[in-house]
Amino acid sequence: MSSRPVGRPRMFDRDDAVLAAARLFWSRGYSGTTTRALSEGLGMSTSSIYAAFGSKAGLFEEAVRTYAERYRTIYDEACAEPDLGEVLSLLLRRSVVEFTQPSARHPGCLISSAAMTDAPGTIDTRTYVSELHASNERQLRERIERAHSEGHSGIGIAPATLAALTQTLWHGLSVQSNQGLGRGKLLEIVDAALATLLDKPLHDRSLMG
Template sequence: MTKSNRGRPRAFDRDRAVLDAARLFWRRGYSGTSTRALTAALGLSTSSLYAAFGSKAGLFEEAVRTYAERYREIYQQAVAENDVRTVIERILTDSVHEFTQPGGTHPGCLISSAVMTDSTSTLDTSAYIAELHSSNEQALLVRIERAIQDGELAAGTDPAVLTGLIQSVWHGLSVRSNDDAAREGLLATAHLAHQLICRQLTSRTP
């Protein structure tokens, strides 16, 4: 008779483990998520978790990096557009689609949640998020400055103020997504913000 594989540990799926951990961190916060809760959710022993990720902090950092880097990609793809109006639209709407990914494949927007500041163990991760926001903002600022030089935007447009406005809308959408706002409502807000911004920027004094 063929022997059964009873008791055999399930294969380790790192991507799934990071997603499950990120979802748990999002719901409970960093300090509220115990190692025991993580091992139960991931189906790993404590020793296996440490072997794979080094520590709870290491697992948290990998989760944040995994799901935060997508926002850098969104900005990089948006600023490559030829029309600055499309740049603004894509930053806002593509981000909303990312914020509201199905829960089965996405943990929610960790980078705007309280989970980022609830423990001194997350200082390195917080620094990473600060760098991410700074990088995205700088990429947008450079693109807007170029649009002004090329005459795409009305004369007198302040690139720093416009960048700050777009970033403020972005952060507001992110926070609202964490409050379970529906994708349709967030997209409607993003489209309205885009329309109002572009209308103001393209108006010229006779």
């Protein structure tokens, strides 16, 4: 008599499972997302979830890291722009586009909502998110400092202050997105902020893909 296989199901799709879990964590928070809800949302037994991810905290960490790394890529690409105005524009506009991706392939800005929980099992994840934000801000500050030293800034704000201001705006846009404000309105906020900082309108650029 053959024994039944133990662990995750044969048709298990890790990407789909992580996205489904991320949606639950985004909407309910870490503590409010029960293992039963995860089991129902992922279509997996609790034992299969634990076999695949180790624990609820392990699944949460993978979900956060999967979507947080997209923002690191946005910072990398934005800071490679030759003009500081385009650095800020690319960073904020592409972040808004990422915040507002269709739910079929994105759970919302998980790192600014469910990630910042005080549940003991997520301390390592909170540390990772904090370090990611610090790394992104440091990269942006260094790029602004380079623009200042080369005389290409055109913005009369100290680099550290401008970087912190941009980060504050980034977090505010993320929160507004989580509260349901649409992409169009968020981009209007970005455009108004950039026009104020740069004292000129930016040329149109297709960032909506």
